[in-house]
Amino acid sequence: MQKKKIIISGVNLFQGGTLTIxxxxxxxxxxxxxxxxxxxxxxxxxxxxxxxxxxxITFFEFPxxxxxxxxxxxxxxxYFMKFSKKMNPYLWFSLHDITPNVTAxxxxxxxxxxxxxKRKQLSDLFFQPVLFFFxxxxxxxxxxxxxxxxFVVVQQTWxxxxxxxxxxxxxxxxxxCYPEVKxxxxxxxxxxxxxxxxxxxxxxxxxxxLARPFKNFEVIGEAIKIxxxxxxxxxxxxxxxxxxxxxYSKYILKKFKDLKNLKFVGMLSFNEVSEYYxxxxxxxxxxxLETWGLPITEFKAFxxxxxxxxxxxxxxxxxxxxxGSFFDPSNANDLATKMASLINGNLxxxxxxxxxxxxxxxxxxxxxxILAK
Numbered sequence: 557m558q559k560k561k562i563i564i565s566g567v568n569l570f571q572g573g574t575l576t577i578x579x580x581x582x583x584x585x586x587x588x589x590x591x592x593x594x595x596x597x598x599x600x601x602x603x604x605x606x607x608x609x610x611x612x613i614t615f616f617e618f619p620x621x622x623x624x625x626x627x628x629x630x631x632x633x634x635y636f637m638k639f640s641k642k643m644n645p646y647l648w649f650s651l652h653d654i655t656p657n658v659t660a661x662x663x664x665x666x667x668x669x670x671x672x673x674k675r676k677q678l679s680d681l682f683f684q685p686v687l688f689f690f691x692x693x694x695x696x697x698x699x700x701x702x703x704x705x706x707f708v709v710v711q712q713t714w715x716x717x718x719x720x721x722x723x724x725x726x727x728x729x730x731x732x733c734y735p736e737v738k739x740x741x742x743x744x745x746x747x748x749x750x751x752x753x754x755x756x757x758x759x760x761x762x763x764x765x766l767a768r769p770f771k772n773f774e775v776i777g778e779a780i781k782i783x784x785x786x787x788x789x790x791x792x793x794x795x796x797x798x799x800x801x802x803x804y805s806k807y808i809l810k811k812f813k814d815l816k817n818l819k820f821v822g823m824l825s826f827n828e829v830s831e832y833y834x835x836x837x838x839x840x841x842x843x844x845l846e847t848w849g850l851p852i853t854e855f856k857a858f859x860x861x862x863x864x865x866x867x868x869x870x871x872x873x874x875x876x877x878x879x880g881s882f883f884d885p886s887n888a889n890d891l892a893t894k895m896a897s898l899i900n901g902n903l904x905x906x907x908x909x910x911x912x913x914x915x916x917x918x919x920x921x922x923x924x925x926i927l928a929k
Contacts, residue, residue: 560646562589563660565598565636567621568628568652572766573850574668576826577735578651579608584919586610596643632656633700647927655701664926665702666709667719670847670869699723707731707926711848713915714868731925735848736918758817759791759899761863762836763851764829767797767805770845772865777812778888779895784817791817791899793840794832798822833858838898841865842885849873861903863894876910 564585566578582605585595590612599605600622602615620627632654640648640658648660655665702708702723708730710716716730765771776793783791798820799809812818824832829851833839839855841864852873855862859879864870866882874880881903883890897903916922 559592559594561594561596561643562647562649563596563598563640563643563645564649564651565656566651567598567600567618567631570600570604570622571823573848574652575604576850577666577668579605580735581649581651581919582610582613583608584923586612588920589923593646596645628654649926654697655705657701662926663705664707664709665705667698667715668711668847670715670845695722705729709733709922711735712869712872714872715847731916731922732914733916733922734918735850735853759838760836761791761793761838761840761895762832763793763840763842764796764824764832765843765851766823767801767808769804770843772842772844772885773797773808774811775842775885775888775891776840777808777815777818779892780812780815780817782888782892783896784815786896788896788899789817791895792819793817794819794821794836796821796824796829829854836860838863840891840895841870842883842891844885846870846873861898861905863891863898871908874908877908879905880908881905 562585564581569575569578582597589595595613596616597613598616598618601619602617618631621631633656636656636658640660645660647662647664648658650656650665653665653667653669703725708719708725710719710730710732711734713732716732719725719730720727763776773795776795780793795818797805797808799805809820833855838861839851841849841852841862843849843865844867846869849869852862852864852870856877861879862874863881863883864874865885867885870882881894883894894903916925
């Protein structure tokens with residue numbers, strides 16, 4: 557008997573947390589679904605998945621998918637209809653927000669992008685003008701075909717509520733699925749952190765994030781300025797931008813490049829991020845907009861302090877954790893105070909609550925739900 561087809565579409569995913577989600581999804585499909593289904597992956601470039609050894613998956617590359625938003629929309633609303641008719645899939649699983657025009661027995665969309673719920677600022681227009689206008693359009697793109705899905709998958713309950721209100725989708729059709737964290741972290745050797753003159757290791761804060769305005773690197777730079785003015789210098793903040801990625805990163809580098817306690821290391825691989833997790837003393841996470849905030853969950857495995865934004869996504873992502881402290885992401889003084897207290901060993905951590913027990917956890921739970929007859 558011929559196996560049914562599952563098409564997993566991620567043609568627009570090429571970096572950061574969204575690529576991690578795609579990789580983890582494909583790894584699960586390769587290891588656990590390929591015995592019963594033919595797995596087909598639609599990706600930007602197959603080379604992005606070399607390390608995963610996905611031998612049970614058939615790949616189709618769409619290298620022009622990121623050439624322009626017009627190409628992306630053409631693929632989603634025109635080309636994929638022809639493709640789906642040819643492939644005749646049982647499940648079409650779109651992992652990048654937009655519900656395409658396709659034919660399939662079951663259709664599911666995974667929504668990462670929270671931009672429709674973010675208040676736009678003029679600075680966003682300057683730093684990433686194309687993304688700014690596209691995000692304005694995103695609410696409309698979300699709405700197209702969204703009710704044709706059997707399920708809409710989101711990562712947090714606050715987003716589910718927003719979708720229910722905005723798009724009038726039935727409650728049972730929106731699945732909240734928390735991502736699982738890789739338990740096996742391989743470590744590679746990287747350069748040692750800067751040390752004080754007496755040889756004592758500086759207190760190291762780490763913030764892994766892409767160069768996007770909502771990642772809020774400014775508040776870290778301003779907090780460092782405050783600490784340095786107070787004579788607190790026995791620390792280092794490591795951020796994963798270089799200063800040449802886009803207008804926003806150039807702005808951050810120009811404004812804060814002279815800070816002695818700030819280190820620009822650029823984009824890191826997963827293994828390199830894991831190594832920084834291991835060697836860092838605390839995680840900073842000042843982002844103002846997330847559907848999850850994967851570094852928070854990853855860093856929790858190391859049972860070290862986390863200073864993060866006092867926002868709904870952060871409370872839900874952190875869950876029950878005894879070393880978390882929340883701050884106002886628009887207040888550099890608040891962050892500086894938290895950092896100083898942590899460096900001095902007297903930070904009072906905030907009480908946090910357990911995650912919502914009614915959600916799904918990981919790909920096994922999710923696929924069991926969406927493939928159920």
